[in-house]
Amino acid sequence: MKMMKKTDKQTLDMLREEFAESTETAKVPLRLQKESVVAMLKSSDGIKEKDFSAKTGTKNSIVKFGRIGIAAAAMIAVVAVAAANLRMGGVTVIKTDSFYESYRGLEPVRSVNSYEDVEKAVLEILGSKTADETKSSQTEKPSNGKEPDTQAENHGVIEGYSKYVAQANAQPEYGAENMRPVPNAAQGVVSYGDFKADIVKTNGEYLYIVTTGVDEENGGTLEQIKIVKVVPAGEMQVVSTLVLSDGTSAETVDECIEIYLKNNTLIALMSRYSYSASGAYDSISTVAVHYDITDPASPVKTREHVQNGSYVTSGLYESKLSLVTEKTIHKVQDKATLSEDDVIPSFSVNSSVTKLDAKDIFIAVNDPEASYLFVTVTDISDSEAQVGKLAILGCGKEIYCSANSFAVTRGFVSVDADENGEHTSFTEIYRFDINGSSIDFSESYVVKGTLAGGISIDEKSGYLRAATADDKANNFYILNEKTEFVSGLTGIFPNEKIKSVKFIGSNAYFVAGEDSEKTMIVDISDPTKPKVAGNISTEGFSHELYAVSDTALLGIGAAKGSDTTITLFDVSNPENPNAASVYTLSKENTILYGADKRCVMVDSEKKLFGIPVVKQDAETGTEVSAYVLFSVSDGKITPVGTYNHDDSYTGDAAVRGTCIDKTLYTVSGERVVAFSIDECKAVSSLEIR
CATH class of the missing domain: 2.40.128 (Lipocalin)
Structure with a gap:
C-alpha cells in the first residue's frame, strides 16, 4: 500500500473534521464529495513531481495520479465508515481498514541472499547508532557475583527487548498466569500444563524442583534439579539429583532458568555466561538440556542444545519446543574487525555447530537495531530431528508464541511530524508459520499506537488480537490467519492509560485507572463484530485477575489504604457482570x-x-x-x-x-x-x- 505524504494527511484531517460536523444528518457535504476531494488534492502544495523514469522507464504522472487516487479513496472510505459507525459510550467500531486506523508497510522486513548482505546491513545499523544509544541487555549480573565487563570497547550494544512476553494456551487452561517467571532458584514455581516452563513441575507422582546447593569438596555453587517422589505423602524422598553445573569452570557459569516436563522427557533451560581468559565477561548463550526420565531415579542426558543470545521466552506445544533468544551485536570500529561469528546466529546440538543460512535471516526495514530475535523449533520426541531456525535482525519488542505460529511486534514512529510537530507511533506485527521443523515468514501488518499495558496480544482459532494505545485513544484490532484486518474498536478508555489486557474465553478485559479500578469487558465471541459488553470495578487488583473458568474470574489485591480482598466475578453475562463473592484477608497476612x-x-x-x-x-x-x-x-x-x-x-x-x-x-x-x-x-x- 502506498503511503500518504504529510500535506495529504493534513488535508484529509481538515476534511475529516468538517465531515464530523455533518454526521448528524448523514449528508455528505459538497466539499467532501469525490470530485471535490480529488480536486483539492491535485491543488495541494505537497504534491511534488518526482521522476521515477530511471527505475521504471515511465514518467511520474502515473505515480502521482495513483497517490491522488489513494488519498481520495481513503477520504471517501472515511466518509462511508463514519456514516456507518456504531458508537457505544465513546467506543467506535472500526468498520474497515483506513489510513487512520492502520496500514500495511511496503516491506517491513526483507530477506537476504548472502552473508555479505547481512554484514552490510549490520554495518549500516551500527553506523547509524551513537555511543549514547548503546546499551546492553546482556549485562545482567549472574548470581555467582561475577560482573560482566560493560566497559570493554567492543561490548557496547543497543537496547534489547522488553520483558513483556506472552504465550498461547495449547489447551483450555486455568492454571498459573502465563507471565515470564523470575529466574530465582530459591523460588519454587508450579505450573500446570506441558507447554509452560517453570521452576517446579509435577506429573502427579514426582516433583521436579530447580534449586541450588553447595559442593562439599570445593565450596562451589551447584545448579541442580531435585527429583522428589511425593506419593504417598507420608513417605516423600529425593530419588535423584541432577547436577546441571558445579560452578568450578573459570570459562562459563550456568544458571538454570526453568524446566519443562513432557511424558518421559525433562528439559532444563539455562543461561550460560562465558568469560575470557582474563576473567572479563564475553557473551551469553541459552542452553536446553534434555533428559530421559523413564526411570526418575536414573535420568539420562540425551541432548544439549546451545543457542546464541539471552533467553527471551519459550513454549512447548505437543512435542515442539520453541526457544526464543536475543543475540546482540557488539559495536565495531570498521568492517575489518567484524567477523562472521559476530553477525550470523548459530546453535549447536551435542557440540555440532550450525550457522543459519542466509535464507533463514530477515532484516527489519524501519529503523532496525543491532540485535537479532533468534527462534529455533525442536521436536523433542525425535533425537535425530532437524532443527527449525529463523532470525530477524533489528526487530522485536514483544513476542507471542503459539503451537503453529508466532508473532513479533516492534514499535516505531513516523518519519514526518504532523502540524503540531508530533510524530505518530505505530506497531509492526510480523507473523511466522511453524510447519514441522520449518519456520516461514507469513505476513505483516502495521497498527496505529504502541502495544498497551504489557501482555496485549493473543491468538485464538487463527485470529490474532492486539490492543494498542496512542496519545488520544486505546485501540483493539483483530487480524485473520493471513494477517489481514478483520475488525476492531477505537476509543476504549479515552485519555486513560491501559494497565493490562487479558484474553479469557470469549472476552478481552481492559484494565485502566491509576489504581486499576476500571475493567472494560469486550465481547470477542464473534471476531468480525467485537463489542463492549460491560464494566466491572477492580480497584486495587492491577494485573491480578485470574481465570477460574471462562465465566468466573478472581480479583486479588487491595485498594490504597485497604486490606487485601479476594473477589469472585461472575461474567457469564458479560453485559451484566457482578461481584458474586468477596473475602477479606486478615491484616496479619501478607x-x-x-x-x-x-x-x-x-x-x-x-x-x-x-x-x-x-x-x-x-x-x-x-x-x-x-x-x-x-x-x-x-x-x-x-x-x-x-x-x-x-x-x-x-x-x-x-x-x-x-x-x-x-x-x-x-x-x-x-x-x-x-x-x-x-x-x-x-x-x-x-x-x-
Missing part, C-alpha cells in the same frame, strides 16, 4: 506477590485456589510462612484452611503450592511440605537443600 504474579494456584478441576502468605503473630511478632487455601463453589469463596510451611519464617517462604489428590504440597527452595487438605495438618516434611 501475600507474597514479589515480581511473579503466578504465586496464586488455581485448580479449576478441584475448584480450589491457594495463596502463599507470611503471617505475623500479633503477640510475639514472629513471622510464619504459610499457604492459605480456598474453595470456589456455587458462586462463593470459602476458606478451606491455613497451612504453615515453616514455623520460623527466615526468607525461605513457600511461594508455590500444588494439590495432588487430597494432599497440598508447598514448595520452597529448601523444603517440600505435604499437608492433608481435609485435616489441615502436616503429613511430612522433606529437606531438599
